[in-house]
Amino acid sequence: MSPEYTKPVPVPQPESDHYWEQAKSGKLVFQKCSDCDSVQFYPRILCVACSSRSLDWIESSGKGTLFTFAIAHVPPHPGFREDLPYITAIVELEQGVKMPSQVIGIEPDPDLLHIGMPLEVVFEEISESISLPKFRPAE
Amino acid sequence: MPNLQRLKNLSGSASIVGVAESDSLGKVPEKSPLALHSEAALNALNDAGLQLSEVDALFTAGWSTLDVAEYLGIQPRFTDSTSVGGSSFVIHLAHAMAAIAAGYCEVALITHGQSGRSDRAPIPRNPGAPMTQYEYPYGIIGPPISYAMACRRYMHEYGEDRTRQAMAEIAVSTRKWANLNPKAYFHDTPLSFDDYHDSRWVAWPFHLVDCCLVTDAGAAIVVTTPERAKNSRKGGISVLGAGEGHDHSMISQMPDLTRAFGRNTGPQALEMAGVKHSDLDLTMIYDSFTYTVLVTLENLGFCPPGEGPDFLADQVSAPGGSFPLNTNGGGLSYTHPGMYGIFTIVEAVRQLRGEAGERQIDKHELALAHGTGGLLSSTGTVVLGRS
């Protein structure tokens, strides 16, 4: 981690090691239940739809749409002060799961952001072991 | 699932006999959170005409009951540190009723104390917890940003302009009530619709005045059996209905961003009490944000989804209006130390007793108090009535 990175850094857990390892190599993955076909974010040891412990990892296309957003004008943590204003979002991936993230590569202007607008994943390296999946407007 | 027949039998089996705040509210840097708990506890017991030595059950959130009981010097025989955010104290009231009815205790004390303004030390969270792992790295931290994302989704589903108008109606009507409450932080500060729209952004779509205060304050409630309530100093206010629950922790896991758990707790509390929305004389809704009130009224069934802006139009919720709402001035304009839920009950009891002074509502038989905790995560609803 660069010494000047002052934002919170994810601490992977046994059930999320694979998620973060894949993110580090530029892949966005999530779980799919092999019993009921439900997809879920975030990684767990059981399917929240049917309680099955039989889960597979599948790779996201990296494409999704903006489900909702907010624009932070006050830093909720000192590490975000220099980023203000920034766009937080919930993104709905093509395969149906929703995940928290940020939208980057667009002005933080509510008139430019539309619910349902197409987005694509980009990975921002924040440490030796962690790359954060973020989203930018898709072509 | 809750057994409604059994719950109906429980209705009215406990009474609130004491309510109070700490000696001072607002900026109180000279008092610790435990001092605020204790001041409020002593004041509420005095309101009830009871002694601390008579308390045999303790309920609190944010702090453990271990710390609060030790500080107070009491040894409770029933203990409950359920801590699911600002709704916790409304939930405690239901738990106190169940414990009293079951025979575990007779005099239950619910306390709250928080130096939200003066003690800015963040609550430590496990760094591997889902919220810290998946939301914090994106700056999705704390209530304003999370609730703002839910609000933006509501705007998408039901219209941005009408949502904005409803939020302004709530901010303005709540401030008018605060202007009638001498204990309110903004007692002396009016708020116009122009002031609302000119307020700076905190987390778009929230202006500063869409967001609750951050203050130092304590509050406490004393609950006992209906029999003992008869001999208390001011008589009892009956707990007639209750509901509680939660459906997520972090905002991105909320099953439906415009439908919080009040969709279950509101109807349950009303049915247990055997009353309808139109029977209520007062509605106290935890207003962490203006938007929280809008969506909660819909969730509780006061109006269908998306119709909150019509329901709240034209200042019906202001003093003199047809829908008395948050008559203490709310978390928005009265006080909000961080977990405000207990204050909804304090005010409901004062209004039902007829001791709310300049802001007293005319008809005061029945009130609903509702807390929301976490990130629209947990809710607790109670229906209260004059015994």
Ligand SMILES: [Zn+2]
């Ligand atoms: Zn499954």
